[in-house]
Amino acid sequence: MEAPIENPQQFSNSGNRDLPDTWWTSFDDPALHSIIERSLENNLSLAANQQGFLAAMAVVKREKSFLIPDISAEARSGISRPEPDFAGGENTQIGLSASYEVDLWGRIRAGIEAEEYRAQASYYDYQAAAISISAETALTYYRLVAARQQLQLAENQIQTNEEITRLIRARFTGGQIRAVDILRQEQLLQNTREQKVIYETDIEILKNQLALLLAKPAQNELMVKTDSFPRLPELPQTGLPLELVRRRPDVKQAYNLVLAADRDMAVAIRNKYPRLSLNLQGQARSNNFNNIFNDWAYTLSGNLFAPLITGGRLKAEVSRTEAVKEQVLLQYGQTVLTSFREVEDALIREEKQKERIQILEDRLELSQKTIRQLRTEFLNGLSEYLDVLLALGEQQQLQRDLITARQNLIEIRISLYRALAGGLELEEVEEPQFN
Structure with missing residues (x-):
């Protein structure tokens, strides 16, 4: 089934470097790599998603069981006084029964x-x-790095302002x-x-946010030693928009929900x-346990059920x-459009952010010259x-x-990687293969 959207154009920019699933x-940052691996191993929300998948797999096994006959056993025993009882005995009974619905129209298979x-x-x-957890971990990690840089800068600025005050x-x-x-000057120092x-x-x-992602109490001290940003990697290859549809797990999830809804309609x-079911019963009855297997009764029946009047x-x-x-299907189309927009937004924002950083660097250089003069x-x-x-004040x-x-x-850049990322192959869960 195709998404109800127009054919997309190519993305506005693209690099030459392939983007790995990890x-x-x-970023070539060992500390970041280590902390994301820990978050993927320990995060409780991700573990909950894993259990949801296992529950869905159990539902598949449950539905497949309807293709197999149901077989049940029954045993009864009773004592009647006086002997012989009023009905002539029959106080011990064992039996087997089997029932099976013939899937005439493929309803069960659907x-x-x-x-x-x-x-x-x-x-x-x-x-x-998993992609969301890894991205959130990276964002929190580099926000912590930025906060440490800002703290070090504030301490340096305080020292400078105190010297100027004296x-x-x-x-x-x-x-x-x-x-x-x-x-x-005192006001600037207090600022x-x-x-x-x-x-x-x-x-x-x-630190508390990072601890939560790692499934640790907020009071635990985390060893995050990095205080600098990595060199920005080369722009990854964005590929064609339709390749993104085949790669992103959230898009593939939405598509599979469309297919499931189609089968529900079937x-x-x-x-x-009409439905056809078959029933087979076998029973042995006796007033004496020693003779219980001497006499058997068998019943084979077929039932045809056809709804006639159901009130609509x-x-x-x-x-x-x-x-x-x-x-x-419409939600799937919206998900596809959102995935295109996220990539395009990240490409535009990165290009303009680089321009802004260059302007800030130029302004800072001019500000330093102005202060000296x-x-x-x-x-x-x-x-x-x-x-x-x-x-x-402007320089600071x-x-x-x-x-x-x-x-x-x-x-x-993290948002771009997140928008382009394919599925993470985690050891805990393997992709299901259905015939």
């Missing part, structure tokens, strides 16, 4: 196929969850600076101290047809399943300290903005 290895497609969809949901206080005693300039508190808070919260249609119930069920099929003019009495203060903000921009660039 996409995080592209139900099995529906559950097989759902199990396949559950497997792809598990893979999609310097201008000394100049104030010589009458070379106004008291208001000291207050403004950087506030930034330090914010980043210290961010670091602790991000079951609903075939429920309107079966027809309504067909209409319901048909509507559900159309619903999941203003300091010289201030020391020579050619400019007010307010000009130096404003330039210093640019330094913080540059760290955030580099962090955002890494996050954009």
Whole structure:
């Protein structure tokens, strides 16, 4: 079944490097690789998805059992007083019975196929969850790296601002600076101290988030030593949009749900047809355990059931399943369109983010030159300290903005990898193979 969408055009950009299923290895960051592996092994949400898949596989086995006759055994024993009893005995009875529905119209097999497609969809949901967990772990990890960089920068800025405060206080005693300039410098110093508190808070919260992804209590200390961003890898090969449809597990999950809904509709249609079932019973009865196997009775019967008047119930069920099929087909189309958009958005954002980082770097360089010039003019009495203060505040903000921009660039690349990623082959769960 095809998605109800127009044929997509090629993506706006593409690299030449193949993207591995373990996409995080592209960053060449051993610490990141280790922590993602731990999250995939320990994350409780992912483990819950795994159990959901196992439950779906059990449902498939349950539905397949309807193709096999049901066989049951029965044993009864009773004592009647006085002897012989009023009915002439028969107080011990054993027997076997078998029942089997002949799948004349393929109703049972259609139900099995529906559950097989759902199990396949559950497997792809598990893979999609693994990709989400790995991406969330990487995002949290690099946000922690950024917060540490920001904290180190804040500490350096505090030291710089404290030194400048001492310097201008000394100049104030010589009458070379106004008291208001000291207050403004103190305000800038307090602002950087506030930034330090914010980043210290961010670091602790991000550690807790990382601990949750690793299925550890928030109080546990995590050893994350990396304090620098990796070099951004080359742009991966995006391929054609239709290749993305065949690769992404969330898209494949949505497609299998469409196929399952189609089989559900087939079951609903075939429920309107007659059903044929066969029953076989064998029994032995006796008043004496020693003679229980001497006399047997056998019964073979066939039952034909055909719904005649159901008040429109079966027809309504067909209409319901048909509507559900159309619903999941439209949802599948939406999932495909969303996958195209996520890739295209990430490509555009990365290109523009690189431009923004270059502009920030140029602005920071100009700001540093401006501060050096203003300091010289201030020391020579050619400019007010307010000009130096404003330039210093702008420079320190640019330094913080540059760290955030580099962090955002890494996050954009992670979102691109996530949008392009195929299924992760995890040892715990193998892809089901159905005939």
